[in-house]
Amino acid sequence: MNQQVLQQSLSALMDNEADELELRRVLKASDEPEVRAAWTRYQVARTAMHNETAFASVDLSARIMAAIDAEPALSAAASTSGAAIESVGTHKTRSMPWLGRVAVAASVTLAVLGGVRFYNQDAVQQDALVVQSEQRLPAASPAQSSVVLASYNAQGQSAPMAEVTSGSNLWYERRLPSYLRQHAQQSSVNKTEVGLPYARAASLEGQ
């Protein structure tokens, strides 16, 4: 029963519809391997359903947790908050600093795991040229791109591109925009698409 409720909360969180209670429930259980596995599974399923680029199933939480542990400022803050709580009540004194830290770590984990997807989307939006070409290039296998994570995404994908075309970059940068514009403007207009060629041409300006 409890497990089922948890799964529902997890699902709600993924759909960005979790309320405060559900969020707490998930965060509380976020140390359990089953929950983490379920979260990853949901993400993969969601990625597949949205036809997006492969989802990287890398869990950074351990390293982030370690980094947070190593952070002196945060542990100091945690202990002071613990001290503050101690003065208020005696019941929660032991669990609170620990829970606070786990909550921070867990929320970061969730943010990172979720963020991969959102960031990916942004990167695709902003850098359609590079990302798209990478997807289509035979050299870039899906396995390679799937280990590229979060903020490394844009750089990681553009780097090999830059290597491949370093000599050609200048030529491409100078020619491609002009070619694209000319193509958009020279395309003929037929009855089915009155505004489309114009919108295409306009969208290429200032890129």
Place this chain on the structure above:
Amino acid sequence: MRLTARCSVFFLWAALGSSAYAAQSANQWLQRLHVAQDTQGYQGAFVYERKGAFSTHQIWRQINAEKQVVERFLQLNGPAHEVMRIDGHVTCMSGAIANALSLADVWPVQSFDVQQLQKWYEIRELGESRVAGRNTVALLFAPRDQHRYPLELHLDEVTAIPLKTLLLNEHGELLERFQFVQFNADRDNNLRVSTTPSIAPSADCQTVSAISSMSDIELDVDWTVSWVPPGFTLINSHYRPSEDGVNNVLSQVYSDGLAHFSIFFERVDDYDVESGRRQLGPTAVVSRRVVNDTQQVMVTVLGEIPIGTAERVALSMQFGSGDGDD
């Protein structure tokens, strides 16, 4: 038993009848569209979306006293790109869009030949839909070969004006979206012409004569491609200096009536460029460096066609019978 037989005959008849009806109905819609585009005035706002771009635009369209179609486009977000078109000819353009291109060539009007289109696309009616608060009919242009993309067209039930156009790839994924969010059709055009103020461009819209247009120079090269996908015909060819004036560029535009691709040929003796492929939203770009004894030419095929097809066109580039001339 007899009932079953009768039922199956009925369903067979219904299935055959409905498919024939669907094809006929799609044709009727296309005929209506054909007429509507010359006679229907409207005003509306639409969105344009592809990977890496999302923009909003306003369109005004009127039929003037001389029965000419007057159109004005204005981008609503970001830079206020503007274009005026009268009777299919661009009369003014905002400076940002206008470039060295000769404006006489911008968006040439192509006749809409349903018969020709049906050779390369199967046109089906998908059903009813709703766009911009209006009832629409969805038509699918399904390609008959792998050299073009499917297109989904949603026509307004009242006016037969396309309110939504979706370009899909071979996997049915969305490549490009054009969709009205608000649409007002003129009821009676003759009436509207007299009552509504005529469409006027803004001060930023440069008239065509003010923009330097570039004329062709004499063709002194023999670059050509030996293969284009069936159904694509040459609609435009120019040989002009490039924008930076370094080299001359031969550009050709091909179309099958719906899809377009352009081929650009340019000498690249001075550059160290390599062949490459890119996909920019709906547009495939394939560049290939072709070398013969005397020259190195970069051929770039660019268009809303599958990248494999673009590649095949680029691979078929060859020097004509004469072997270069310099």
